[in-house]
Amino acid sequence: MSAESPLPRIALVGNPNVGKSVLFNALTGAYSTVSNYPGTSVEVSRGHCEIDGVRYEVLDTPGMYSMLPITEEERVAREILLHEESRVVLHVVDARNLERMLPMTLQLVEAGLPVILVVNILDEAERLGMTIDIPLLQEKLGLPVIGAAMARKRGLKEVREAIAGYEPRRAVFGYDSDLERDIARVASLLHGEYRLHSRAIALLLLQRDEEICSLVALTEGEHSVHVEKAVNEIVFERRTDLHLRISLERRRVCKGVLEGVVTQREGREKTFAERLSDLTMNPWTGIPILLLILYLGLYQFVGVFGAGTVVDFLEGTIFEEGINPWLVEAADRHLRWYWLHELLVGEYGIFTLAMRYAIALILPIVGTFFLAFSVIEDTGYFPRLALMVDRIFKRIGLNGRAVIPIVLGFGCDTMATMVTRTLETIRERIIATVLLALAIPCSAQLGVILGLLSGEAGTLIVWTFCIAGIFLLVGFLAAQVVPGERPMFYMEIPPLRMPQPRNVLVKTYTRMQMYFLEILPLFIIASVVLWAGKMTGLLQGLVDLLTPVMRMLGLPEEASAAFIFGFFRRDFGAAGLYDLHTGGLLSPVQLAVAAVTLTLFVPCVAQFLMMKKERGWKVSLAIFAFVTILAFTTGVTLNFVLNATGILG
Amino acid sequence: MKLTPKAEEILEALWIATEEEGENSAHLSTLGVGPEDEGLAELSRLAYVETRGERVYLRPEGRPEAQMTVRRHRLSERLMMDILDLKGASGNARACELEHLLHHGVDTKICTLLNHPTTCPHGKPIPPGECCRKARAAGSVGVVALTELKAGQQGEIAYLATSDPQKMQKLMSMGVLPGNNLSLGRTFPSFIFKVGNSEFAVDEDLAREIFIRKG
16 A cells, blocks of 8 residues: 555544553554553554445554643644544543543544544443443534443444544534634634634634744735734733633533533542552652562563573574574685675674674563563553652753653663653753763673673672762763753653553564664674774774773773774673683772773764764764763772772772 | 722822832823823822822822722732633723722732732732731641642642743643642652542642642
8 A cells, every 4th residue: 555545544642541552553453552651652653444445544643632732742643633634533532531631622623623532441430430421422522422441442343333434513612702702803814724623723823832823824924914913912911821711611611511421439449559559659668669670570581581591592502503603604605705704704794793693682682671661661650660760860950751761771772862852851861861871781781791790799889889879970960061941740640550461562572673673774884894993904903092091990901802892882892801801811900990981981883873863963972072081080080999998909 | 988999090000100110100191090180189189199290199198098909909800810710801890890899808808718819810919918917927828839738638729820831731731720629649759649530740849839729
């Protein structure tokens, strides 16, 4: 099916966490991410479905709270409603919060969109003692309303029937007469063609929506002066916040609509999930729960199972014993050119290094990490973690929301750097990028370093304190230095849920796919660069250049190779140390200094390229320089302190 | 001695010009009256004001009365807005009529009902009355910031005091709207509260901007 074909379109809209993506999957059977963390689905999923022999394109928009967007996601969602013609707009709402979400239904109807209301999560609402009279609601609203529990496929048939049988009709909701007068006054001045009804445009203008203002200015041309004048006069005349006024009016209308529709049985026991939820938010019980999750999810599952068992099998058995010897042998036989031989299967060869590394080493670690991450995400735990760390994160110039990229960084810093774009202010994005580049070791690096230091308990403690200290110190300083507004923290806490295996798998699969598409090419580039460096002798030159630095750190000269490689493969550097250590070349002090410096030292090349992509050359080069200088300064200082105090002696 | 509405309007405008806009007097045209105006004559008779040429001066004798007139006007604006839910032009018109009726302790009652507001809906200060001073001395509270509530308490959201329209918009679209019931679950490490069946977490800065009428 070509992309341009004018298939009738179905758009799914609604707040975050109302089950839009579940409905999307149920309709299309296609892959899409289902998220329990408010606002993570930045991208729009598209899929297809067939109802009564008609093929539709289905769009899953990012979560939006109202037609007046604040976040990037909301802007994307509205963009779709504003610029793409839809046959049907499915507004998905959470039955438990019908009163809160219905105002957006009004806004969609007001905009003249062909709305079908899907009252989802009806099963959980019923468990809370709520009864919702769907037929009465449909009658009062004057548009198709369907009760559903999509996680159980309840209501799917009705949704499909409603789409097939949709006939446009216009429901009208009236506001207070004075507000209506103002709306009519602005609407009457609009002569251009808009996808949304002029009434909705007028309301958005009165609420000073910048995008709509410029759209109107563009559409109306010179006539837009009159519109602007009318809007300014009305806003001035009222001298009160029109947004509040309109919100209150909408609530009044919704209250009227819901009268007799929703009945709530009084007095109910707290459910197990609610009690558990309380425990996760109380620091006394919440911190032990966090540690338990870290131990089971990160250490046992990712560390022991992923980085141990699976890597041993893939790398040791499949690659080292199976694929690589065969490839090398084939190359030996057929490739006459030394350089090509080296490029493909040499020390830094595309197959022997990049592919083996990406598939056998990183994929299992990152894969198990993403799986654990998706399970935790779908339970709705992350918002709870976010509110627990908010106070500490404020100190380092971030807010609780930044836990997502930071936690993700322990899996893969490159992907975490990409995810920093979900943070609201540029200031937070820069600080998070710096901290990821500096003090968050990715799972691959963490695995090797922990293995390296576990023999020397003292060095492990020194390493942990140094990295945690640098993380907090640099964050604290960055918060003072980086300009921009102070972050604020507000977040909806979704109920704790049992993750659905299918959604977890789909999400893990999507992440791993993204990881592969984004990061594998970078590994190939890195191995080509290393290969070129080796062929031209440039690599050796760089190693020699670093030798004096090694002396300052009190490290043997051989360690400089580990640092150079560290840039291309973050853990390769650590692995280089491993060789030095097993060769008996490093004392405990040297081991601690080397491990700390290498952890802090430049991100891997993939992460650097991602930084460049997300933050631009200027910022990423500045971060690069800063991180390099800080890493070596810390190393030199640590070396001095450890030797002077004799702590590890 | 009760002033006529016309005289009160003049006194009010004069107070705003001299006390709030830093003029030493007001021009007749600013007050919207002619030199022969009845209201002005009434005020002159009471020695509240003095007219010299085109300009009107507020005399020390007239200050207390002028201050209270402004107070009554702004209290009635607040009443229209917060309690009667009348806004915009109609609210303003009602407020202008109502202010002249707030004598003999009615203003005190309304001020107490509104929990001694300090600013009018347009952000201008409301001069404090005797009741405000007493309430301040007694330390009584009616509407408090969310940060003043203890965990487990609940109340109705009275208003949002944030000056940042984006924050306001976000809170409102999440359902944190005046008139909705809120129950506070925790105050540490963040403020966690429920509105309807939804749970939210906000930091202390934001919690300070949500005002609750304790119930």
